[in-house]
Amino acid sequence: MPSPTLSGFQVRVTVGVADMAVSNNPGAILTTYSLGSCLGITVYDPYVRVGGLLHIMLPTSELDPIKAKSRPAMFVDSGVALLLQEVAKMRGQKERSIVCVAGGAQFLDSKGFFNIGKRNYESFKEHIQRLGLRLHAEAVGGLVSRTVFFHLETGEVRIKVSGQTNEIVLWKNSTPILTR
Amino acid sequence: MEELDAYLNQVKQLPPAPRTLAKLLTLLGDPDVDAGQIVEMIKNEPALTATVLQRCNAAFFASGEPVSNVAQALTRLGFNQVFRIVAVIVGSQSFSPVQKSYGFEQGDLWRHSVAAALACQKVAESKGDDPNLAFTAGLLHDIGKSVLSEAFEDHYTVLVQETEANQQSLLDVEKSVLHVNHAEIGGRLLERWKFGPELVNAVWYHHAPGEAGEYQRWAAYTYLGNMIAHFMSYSFGHQAFAFRGREEALNIVGITAEDIPAFMISTFEAIQPVETLFNMRK
Numbered sequence: 001m002p003s004p005t006l007s008g009f010q011v012r013v014t015v016g017v018a019d020m021a022v023s024n025n026p027g028a029i030l031t032t033y034s035l036g037s038c039l040g041i042t043v044y045d046p047y048v049r050v051g052g053l054l055h056i057m058l059p060t061s062e063l064d065p066i067k068a069k070s071r072p073a074m075f076v077d078s079g080v081a082l083l084l085q086e087v088a089k090m091r092g093q094k095e096r097s098i099v100c101v102a103g104g105a106q107f108l109d110s111k112g113f114f115n116i117g118k119r120n121y122e123s124f125k126e127h128i129q130r131l132g133l134r135l136h137a138e139a140v141g142g143l144v145s146r147t148v149f150f151h152l153e154t155g156e157v158r159i160k161v162s163g164q165t166n167e168i169v170l171w172k173n174s175t176p177i178l179t180r
Numbered sequence: 181m182e183e184l185d186a187y188l189n190q191v192k193q194l195p196p197a198p199r200t201l202a203k204l205l206t207l208l209g210d211p212d213v214d215a216g217q218i219v220e221m222i223k224n225e226p227a228l229t230a231t232v233l234q235r236c237n238a239a240f241f242a243s244g245e246p247v248s249n250v251a252q253a254l255t256r257l258g259f260n261q262v263f264r265i266v267a268v269i270v271g272s273q274s275f276s277p278v279q280k281s282y283g284f285e286q287g288d289l290w291r292h293s294v295a296a297a298l299a300c301q302k303v304a305e306s307k308g309d310d311p312n313l314a315f316t317a318g319l320l321h322d323i324g325k326s327v328l329s330e331a332f333e334d335h336y337t338v339l340v341q342e343t344e345a346n347q348q349s350l351l352d353v354e355k356s357v358l359h360v361n362h363a364e365i366g367g368r369l370l371e372r373w374k375f376g377p378e379l380v381n382a383v384w385y386h387h388a389p390g391e392a393g394e395y396q397r398w399a400a401y402t403y404l405g406n407m408i409a410h411f412m413s414y415s416f417g418h419q420a421f422a423f424r425g426r427e428e429a430l431n432i433v434g435i436t437a438e439d440i441p442a443f444m445i446s447t448f449e450a451i452q453p454v455e456t457l458f459n460m461r462k
Binding site (some may be wrong): 036 | 288336339340344347406410412413416419420421422423424425427436441442444445462
């Protein structure tokens, strides 16, 4: 039976667009709503149970370096850097981190910059590879809007897709690891 | 047209008509208008006046003495600011029913519409076009969904299946199930509500700007405003991305795809105070 300590309480934290939250409170559920072409990126170190959720909107800070200074969480590169930095401050280690991504939706027959979801995702993949991070699970592309729930107690990442009744478990402790 | 009217006539409850907006836009389009007429018009709606003053006095605008009447609000904030406050309030009334069949939760369609309105305004402004008209077009572009929602309730599984499996757009599915789509229903509704041709066409063709004839610029602004809102996670409901990429919208407006991120960023900045003011965040 769980003891009635503070950690027994659930704390829901909502992460807005171009925003981020990092916590080591095992009761925390980090949530970000209705990702379209944006990406929700989670990083979790299971050893110290520290996790963070980032909601980026654009593929690279080169689009607006000044904005990237005041709002690093808006872009893939500056956002991921900030996320890892904040996780590290709570003793989370990059090498042990479980990384998941969701979002990157695409319009029908979209080309050029209309495929911003794909560009976000490609930039993300390239970026984490450069950082030596492994991607553990993903739910990307398609026409749907996704909401992410990230439970810090277990590291479980759940996705709710509008129109589908059940939440999907994107990652939990026993999820087979993506090899690519 | 007949089909649209037949459809609208059998709908039990139409969204409340945003007549104030139509009238305000007409006044605004008149070069000889004076502030007194605008004040008079807003004052005629006591409930609206109260909300407008309340919002004008909210923390983010507060500077010195609170405003106590519409004339003061106009002097202090300027017509555009007051107009947008009125528009957002009126918009929230039109979108207040939950559009369950599209998968919108309470307030979702309003959130999306406000984001689209600001994005639309940003794009139009950059081309020197009337920002208030563009804002209104973005705000009302999905008003047809409020109308179709009830009828669509039994069909949303078809919507999900058809868009997913057959790569159909939401608009195509509406047409095949209900024989009308939300864009044309919205356009016709605005026409009935006596909005001007720019707005009627902007909404009617917001998924096919190339077909809007002489008003295609307005339809293209609205298309892009809607798209930008989706790109910014103001993207709610089932199969939210089931609409077609229309590159002609860029050509019509005279921008390139590379300009879109800057509009996303400026819209992001513009929406922050509005979200605070109207307590819009989820």
